[in-house]
Amino acid sequence: MPSVLESYGEILMPEEAAEPILAKPVRNGLLEWLTEIWAKDELAEVGLKARRRAIFHGAPGTGKTTLAHHLAARLGLPMLVVRPERLKSKWIGQTAMQIGALFDALKAEPEPFFLFFDEFDSLSAQRMDSGNNEVGEQDHNHGVNALLANFDRYEGFIVAATNHGRRVDEAIWRRFEIQIELALPGDHERKRILERYFAPFVLPEDRLASLSEALETASPALIRSFAENIKRQIVVGPKAGWTMDREAVVGRVIETVKPHPDIGLPRLWSLGLEDRAVPRFPWPLQRDLSAYPAEAAPEPVSGGEVVRLRRPA
Template identity: 35%
Template sequence: MANAEYLTELVRAHYSGDERRFSNLLNQVIASESRAGHARLAERLRELRIEGTRPEAPARATPLARAPRNLEQILSIGYSNTKLTELVLAPTTRDSLERYVVEQRRAQALADHGLKPRRRLLLHGPPGCGKTMTAAALAGELKLPLIRVRLEVVFSKYLGETASALGDVFAEAARVRGVYLFDEFDALGRTRLDDTEVGEIKRVVTTFLQLLDADHSDSVLVAATNTGHDLDTALFRRFDDVLELPAPTDEQRREMLARQLRPWRMKPTEALLANAVGLTFADIKAALQDAYKDAILSDQARPTRDAIANRLSGRQLRVPTRAS
């Protein structure tokens, strides 16, 4: 637990209205508890820190029942209850995302001093490692709709209309505040560097950069790509932060398994962890969902460890390159 001096200073900062000092002290307490091995307490304090940064004024109305007719094929709209505390993240990545949430919630305080909150984020990493879930968590924390921009539709055979469609997307972002996820960003991000691409596609990328520069909406823009190493450097400069979500470490797989097994009052064993080697977060979640389905169809309350192990190893066989 935090020592008496920390507690005294926290109370003093709270009642004196010194929010900056209170926040700094709380961060020190969280770091101290993490180092002491009190992971649950540290996680709960992080959650309370995020919950405590309430918006200072009501945001613009954001409910969006359906996309405008001209964007029905391009925008996929949903709502998320996911929280950042539900994600398995590296500490530095978690801190960066929490900062996004805090700045968005305190946007008016920043505006009073001529500052703007972070709102453009580029996520890169292999498939299944949490990019889409991260966007969903931002939407859930900010209570905004999660609006996926289907770039595979934008880059359709009707190439001549692509630039116009992108313009409509940015116009919608200015009209309706939300978390806009530009998924499968690779196709857009690589084209200016690829000599094999036709001129029309390169013009579309230039248009996208111009739209990004001209965008002054309140929406949060998240781009997700499976690779960050061969993207156009001009794109990197347009984002406030570029975060890597790499393949999970063994310890992160252990944490993911522990979270997924908790409802069944089970803990990850070394045998289960061995069956999860090389798997992504998405692989692990899918394997446990399949095991749970098997249990339900067999009239069992929960899956057995053997059933879970079999489903995990089955996923390994589907992705042999990850497990090698």
């Protein structure tokens, strides 16, 4: 059903959510939060409330939106993704009013919503005072005050996401009871992300490791595009008559999928086809590990004798 809420952003339903692959400390923190929410009645008995507001900060493509949607789904709630540009009215001076109207609309809904503010810094940047009484400045400051007032009154869950945590007004930052940094994935997470997005294809563990190393500093979003573009080429390339050897395929993918300029270049992009992970990339990709040829036995050292490295006496 169309809702007045749709004028503020998109509504994402629980069934469409996917679980992001996260580092253990982040996962534990979230599990703790969910457990607390599920135990809200017991908490109320001892005079406590479950925490309701969290802010996620981290580089683009680290899974902030995915994670918020996943949490909303775990709570069985639809999520409203509020777009700041919808609140920053084209008639300057009305941002505070728009924010008030959004919270009124939420209250009028028969069902609770999980509220997600995307690009939150643009709405909640530090209040300004240039001394010139500028209209844009005033509008922004009134918006920040409106957020503060409405956050305090709102009973539902609010998650905000930003790529620029430092820009967020301090008083607003403090209103979030949970602050989570979504860092770039480590080696373990990169391998799991690669496995997820290469499926149904599988990579032998040592090849996965060498690819993961070449993708150090890549965001999950970049790793996903890398894997999915390889799969896309496997399907489309032969129909389009493209050269399908390993170097041609990997080369086209690294040419067309580029890392976000604010994140350092992963090794695969700085070295390109020269990267040692390229000849180690299993090709053609298989759906079953047993379909890969057995590893060639390592070359024997000096005429078959095994030379052991001895610790000097």
